[in-house]
Amino acid sequence: xxxxxxxxxxxxxxxxxxxxxxxxxxxxxxxxxxxxxxxxxxxxxxxxxxxxxxxxxxxxxxxxxxxxxxxxxxxxxxxxxxxxxxxxxxxxxxxxxxxxxxxxxxxxxxxxxxxxxxxxxxxxxxxxxxxxxxxxxxxxxxxxxxxxxxxxxxxxxxxxxxxxxxxxxxxxxxxxxxxxxxxxxxxxxxxxxxxxxxxxxxxxxxxxxxxxxxxxxxxxxxxxxxxxxxxxxxxxxxxxxxxxxxxxxxxxxxxxxxxxxxxxxxxxxxxxxxxxxxxxxxxxxxxxxxxxxxxxxxxxxxxxxxxxxxxxxxxxxxxxxxxxxxxxxxxxxxxxxxxxxxxxxxxxxxxxxxxxxxxxxxxxxxxxxxxxxxxxxxxxxxxxxxxxxxxxxxxxxxxxxxxxxxxxxxxxxxxxxxxxxxxxxxxxxxxxxxxxxxxxxxxxxxxxxxxxxxxxxxxxxxxxxxxxxxxxxxxxxxxxxxxxxxxxxxxxxxxxxxxxxxxxxxxxxxxxxxxxxxxxxxxxxxxxxxxxxxxxxxxxxxxxxxxxxxxxxxxxxxxxxxxxxxxxxxxxxxxxxxxxxxxxxxxxxxxxxxxxxxxxxxxxxxxxxxxxxxxxxxxxxxxxxxxxxxxxxxxxxxxxxxxxxxxxxxxxxxxxxxxxxxxxxxxxxxxxxxxxxxxxxxxxxxxxxxxxxxxxxxxxxxxxxxxxxxxxxxxxxxxxxxxxxxxxxxxxxxxxxxxxxxxxxxxxxxxxxxxxxxxxxxxxxxxxxxxxxxxx
Numbered sequence: 127x128x129x130x131x132x133x134x135x136x137x138x139x140x141x142x143x144x145x146x147x148x149x150x151x152x153x154x155x156x157x158x159x160x161x162x163x164x165x166x167x168x169x170x171x172x173x174x175x176x177x178x179x180x181x182x183x184x185x186x187x188x189x190x191x192x193x194x195x196x197x198x199x200x201x202x203x204x205x206x207x208x209x210x211x212x213x214x215x216x217x218x219x220x221x222x223x224x225x226x227x228x229x230x231x232x233x234x235x236x237x238x239x240x241x242x243x244x245x246x247x248x249x250x251x252x253x254x255x256x257x258x259x260x261x262x263x264x265x266x267x268x269x270x271x272x273x274x275x276x277x278x279x280x281x282x283x284x285x286x287x288x289x290x291x292x293x294x295x296x297x298x299x300x301x302x303x304x305x306x307x308x309x310x311x312x313x314x315x316x317x318x319x320x321x322x323x324x325x326x327x328x329x330x331x332x333x334x335x336x337x338x339x340x341x342x343x344x345x346x347x348x349x350x351x352x353x354x355x356x357x358x359x360x361x362x363x364x365x366x367x368x369x370x371x372x373x374x375x376x377x378x379x380x381x382x383x384x385x386x387x388x389x390x391x392x393x394x395x396x397x398x399x400x401x402x403x404x405x406x407x408x409x410x411x412x413x414x415x416x417x418x419x420x421x422x423x424x425x426x427x428x429x430x431x432x433x434x435x436x437x438x439x440x441x442x443x444x445x446x447x448x449x450x451x452x453x454x455x456x457x458x459x460x461x462x463x464x465x466x467x468x469x470x471x472x473x474x475x476x477x478x479x480x481x482x483x484x485x486x487x488x489x490x491x492x493x494x495x496x497x498x499x500x501x502x503x504x505x506x507x508x509x510x511x512x513x514x515x516x517x518x519x520x521x522x523x524x525x526x527x528x529x530x531x532x533x534x535x536x537x538x539x540x541x542x543x544x545x546x547x548x549x550x551x552x553x554x555x556x557x558x559x560x561x562x563x564x565x566x567x568x569x570x571x572x573x574x575x576x577x578x579x580x581x582x583x584x585x586x587x588x589x590x591x592x593x594x595x596x597x598x599x600x601x602x603x604x605x606x607x608x609x610x611x612x613x614x615x616x617x618x619x620x621x622x623x624x625x626x627x628x629x630x631x632x633x634x635x636x637x638x639x640x641x642x643x644x645x646x647x648x649x650x651x652x653x654x655x656x657x658x659x660x661x662x663x664x665x666x667x668x669x670x671x672x673x674x675x676x677x678x679x680x681x682x683x684x685x686x687x688x689x690x691x692x693x694x695x696x697x698x699x700x701x702x703x704x705x706x707x708x709x710x711x712x713x714x715x716x717x718x719x720x721x722x723x724x725x726x727x728x729x730x731x732x733x734x735x736x737x738x739x740x741x742x743x744x745x746x747x748x749x750x751x752x753x754x755x756x757x758x759x760x761x762x763x764x765x766x767x768x769x770x771x772x773x774x775x776x777x778x779x780x781x782x783x784x785x786x787x788x789x790x791x792x793x794x795x796x797x798x799x800x801x802x803x804x805x806x807x808x809x810x811x812x813x814x815x816x817x818x819x820x821x822x823x824x825x826x827x828x829x830x831x832x833x834x835x836x837x838x839x840x841x842x843x844x845x846x847x848x849x850x851x852x853x854x855x856x857x858x859x860x861x862x863x864x865x866x867x868x869x870x871x872x873x874x875x876x877x878x879x880x881x882x883x884x885x886x887x888x889x890x891x892x893x894x895x896x897x898x899x900x901x902x
Contacts, residue, residue, distance in 0.1 A: 132468050133195050135475040137202025138209075142478035145210035146308075146486055151898045154215065157208040164201050206478065213264075213482050214898060220266055220316035221294040230322060232289045238267065240279045241363055248272045248279040250321065251313075255285070267314050268292065272321035282439075283334060286326050292319040296845045298663040299874030299890045299900070302703025303696045311899050312487035336361070336439035342572055346583055350591040353382065354583070357558070357590065358565050360384035360438040376601040377547020378554050384438040386447030386493050387555075388562065392434050393427045393451055395563045400426045424455045434566070443489060446481055449473075450497070470498060486899075488535075495535055499528055506627060525552055527627070534620040550600055557593050561586055618642065657758060659782075659789055659814060661876040662700060663890065664692045666844030666851075667720035670791060670816065671697075672782050674756035676707040680738075681780060681791055682715055683724030693724025698731045700875065710755060714742045715793030716777040743793075744770050747778035749808075759783050763808045764792075764799060774819060775799040781810060787880045788812045790834060794819040800830040813885055814838045814878055815865075821852020831859055838866045838878070838887065845871040 234255035243249045250270045256262070270290055272279075280286050295318050297306025310318075340361050348354050352369070355361040362382065373379040380387065400423045431448055438444045450473050457469060474494065477484065484490045509520040529548035568582030622641030625634065660671040664684035669692060672679045678701070684692030701709075709731065714722045728738075741747045748769050752761035764779040765771070777793025790812040795803075796819060803809050815836035818825035820843045839860050843851040852869065860867055868876060874890030891900070 130195075130198050132471060133198040134202035134205075135471045137199040137204075138206035139202075139471055139474040139478055141203045141206025142210050142482065142485060143474075145207075145214070146897075148210075148214075148898050149896055151211050151214045151218075152207060154208060154211050157204060157211060161201070161204045161208055164197070164204055167197070209478070210482065216260065216264065217266075217311065217314075217316060217899070229291070230289055231292050232287065235268065235270075235286050235288050237280045237282055237284045237286060240282055242279055243271075246274050246276065248274050250280060251315070252286075265314065266316040268317045268319070269295075269310070269313075269315045270319055270321050272324060277324075280324065280326065282337070284326060286324055288321050288325075289323040290319045290321045292317045293846050294318075298665055298692070298696050300663050300696045300700040301875060301890070302699040302701075304699075307899050308486050308897075312483050312485075314483050334439060335433075335436045339437060339569060343569075343583070346580060348583065348587040350587050350594065353590050353594055354565065354587050356382040357384075357388075357562065358437070358569060360441055360444070372598060372601065376550050376597045378550060378597060380492075381554055381558055383443070383489075384441060385443035385489070386450065386497070388438075389431055389434060389444055389447040389451060391559055391562055392431055392566070394559075396427050396430045397423050428452060428455065437569075442481065442484060443493065446477060446484065446490075447493070449476060449480065470501075473497075492532060492535060495532060496528060499531055500524065503527055503627070506629065521556075522552060525555065531620070531623050531627075534616045534623070537616055546600060550597060554593060554597065557589070561589050561593075564589075654756075656879050656881045657756070657784060658880065659876075659878040660700075660704070661816070661840055661842065661870060661878075662692070662697050663870050663874045664696065664720075664842065666820070666847045667692060667723070668715070668793075668816070668820070668842040669693065669697050669724070671701075671706075672755075672758065672760075672789070673704075673706060674758065676705055677756055678706045678709055679755055679760065680709055680712045682713070682721040682793075683728070685720045686723030686726070691724040691727045694727040694730045697724070698727075701731060709738045711753070711760075712738050712740045713747060713760075713778060713780060714740065715747075715780075715791065716743055716774060717772045718774070718794065721793065741778075743776055743778040744772060747780075757784060759785075764795065764803055779803065781812075783810075784880065786882055787814075787885060789814045789816075789878075790836070791816045792818045794822075794825075796822070796824045797827050800825065800827055804829055804833060809833045812836050813880075814840065817841045817852060817856070819851075820847075820849075821856045822849065823853035823855050826856045826859060828859060831863060835863060836860075836865050837885070838868065840876060841867070841869045841871075843869060843871055847871075 235250075235252040236255060237250060237252045239251040241249050248271070250272060251267055252270075253265045253267055254261075268290075270288065295307065295310040295315055297310065299305075299307075336359055340355060340359050343355055343358065344351065352364040356365065360383070365382075370379070373382060404422055428451070431451055435444045435448050453473055453476065454469070477490070477494075481490075503524060509516070511517050511520060526548055529551060564582055565586035568579045568586060571579040571582070618641045622638045625638040625641065628634065654675040657672065657674040660673065660678075662669040662671070662684065667685040668682040669684035670681040672681065680697075684697060686692070712728065714725070716722070725740075728740075741751075743765055747762045748765055748767045749763060750767050752759065754760075760780060760782050762778055762780055765776045769776055774794040775796055775798055777795050777799070779790070779792045779795060779799075782789040782791070788810055790810070792799075792815075800818070809830070812834050813836065815834055815838070817839050818830075821841040841852045852867075857867060868887075868889070870876065872891060876890070877888040879886045879888070890896075
């Protein structure tokens with residue numbers, strides 16, 4: 127029976143985990159029919175096996191236990207597929223059709239998280255108040271932005287009435303860049319939008335333990351309060367962009383995001399203190415009979431872990447870790463032996479049922495792999511932990527091995543890994559282990575012993591300040607590993623490292639080397655025989671690149687927003703993934719934010735070792751300007767020489783050609799500039815045209831279209847943009863020429879390969895990386 131349950135859980139968990147890479151969702155009705163058929167077949171075979179009237183000779187023809195186990199695994203797999211498919215359809219059904227995106231919706235919202243993102247700007251994440259039963263259980267969220275106009279942001283826990291313009295969740299799709307759609311799915315965010323008006327409802331706001339303790343911490347005026355709040359109660363609202371950059375560069379962000387590690391430290395200290403205090407109390411009370419400590423330790427661990435989870439505002443990583451701690455204690459308390467693999471599949475299965483959307487977040491896999499690796503390495507090396515020095519040496523060895531093995535997984539989910547992170551964590555984790563109980567004890571004694579509590583909190587804060595100073599000093603000019611490895615290569619490296627630490631078996635190192643070797647040649651390179659036009663998915667903005675071999679020229683940088691930019695978040699990772707090693711020139715068509723917003727972030731591009739030449743329409747990028755780049759000719763047709771005017775009609779109009787194929791990038795010119803170019807007879811025929819002004823109705827006149835006569839037209843525009851780009855009249859005019867029209871909002875990143883014989887196009891939306899949650 128126990129084996130059957132294990133195989134069923136294994137199949138169920140494998141199916142749930144596989145949903146991360148499904149290209150499409152299987153139909154629930156089909157899965158239900160298959161599941162019922164499999165269960166009936168399995169029950170029939172089980173009944174045949176146990177019927178007493180089956181002759182002994184006929185029993186040999188019954189399915190063996192291997193086949194029976196495969197049937198059990200298949201039932202679990204189908205059930206897991208049905209579970210995840212049902213959740214996937216629920217998620218997609220919540221998304222609005224495009225026709226409704228321009229409507230204003232009025233609804234009640236329970237605020238889950240509110241954060242100021244800049245002057246007069248607020249980001250609100252909350253749960254809509256609905257009457258549907260499934261929504262009350264799954265709690266779909268909306269992510270809204272609000273221009274406050276000198277009003278205060280709503281507080282967590284409040285119920286507010288909002289009037290907002292909602293739309294489907296969406297994200298930019300570029301190679302090597304973070305997948306925002308996967309993050310939105312993991313957070314159960316079904317709609318995004320902007321708030322027009324917000325009114326606080328009359329319902330009273332519930333003060334949680336998390337908020338009350340946060341306010342009490344603030345009254346102590348701690349010099350390092352932002353770090354203390356992050357570590358003690360998981361409140362990271364006051365951390366700045368520079369703070370997050372420090373944590374990323376040092377590889378210590380996990381220390382200030384309360385998770386299973388922190389709950390494990392609490393459980394560890396509670397266990398040690400309980401085993402120390404209870405015998406002392408027994409001696410003081412005169413009891414000589416020795417008691418069984420296991421039930422007392424289990425109760426104390428569960429109770430204090432519950433309090434700590436409430437203190438952390440029931441954040442998902444903490445709740446998930448609390449569940450795993452409870453399962454572990456339950457398994458320790460029952461008399462039946464449960465092996466490690468059964469524990470692992472039981473915990474994974476429970477997470478798949480209770481927290482299915484967390485399967486799409488990187489933190490889940492890092493936490494899961496860390497737990498599995500600790501068990502695996504303890505089994506593999508069987509450390510002898512008799513003395514304190516033995517335990518310290520094993521802890522150091524374990525931390526280093528975890529950092530090395532988890533490095534491919536970190537690169538897979540976050541695209542970056544700090545080179546010095548393993549060494550910093552060797553210092554930071556023991557320091558946090560010692561500091562955390564001091565701070566939590568100070569919080570516990572706030573009402574009972576306020577003076578002593580204040581002393582503990584200030585000592586905790588001072589120790590944390592020294593630790594952060596050391597982290598800051600050690601990460602100056604640190605090296606971030608961000609190789610252009612594909613998902614397949616990173617998984618191969620991970621498997622190769624795991625095989626390397628396995629016990630010796632024939633051809634072990636040959637197998638490990640064969641798995642790691644492909645990553646050496648994995649970096650994407652482009653033949654110098656061809657040249658390429660890359661159109662990045664920049665939302666409502668433009669970011670282009672022309673490349674040959676590993677050299678490139680950027681044309682526009684995309685927009686900037688809320689202290690960040692598309693250039694830093696999307697284009698820079700894509701350049702690394704595409705194998706671009708140097709940027710020679712940066713052309714700016716004009717100075718609007720959607721084209722030049724990323725200029726302040728040019729230094730963040732690793733490929734720019736020497737400052738590139740920045741060419742604008744008020745400096746060089748004017749009629750008569752021309753340069754040669756890797757066998758290509760890049761010349762400007764407009765504006766006139768000596769131009770000092772900034773604006774759409776004075777955008778730099780670029781022509782890139784190899785004398786066989788031609789690309790025209792006209793920026794945001796409108797009808798007047800088009801007529802000027804037509805009058806001067808400068809416009810060439812082009813194979814690829816970047817639609818002027820994103821396809822605005824004020825551009826792309828009939829005469830301009832007939833003269834350029836493009837084979838492909840690319841509209842660089844955002845999903846459901848408020849201007850309605852591209853305009854229907856524009857797309858109709860290009861249709862008369864039978865030109866292929868592509869919208870970056872639908873295709874994602876585009877790459878045109880131009881060879882002497884032909885032009886081919888690759889769309890990100892049609893690549894193997896497309897998943898079911900990318901459906902537009």
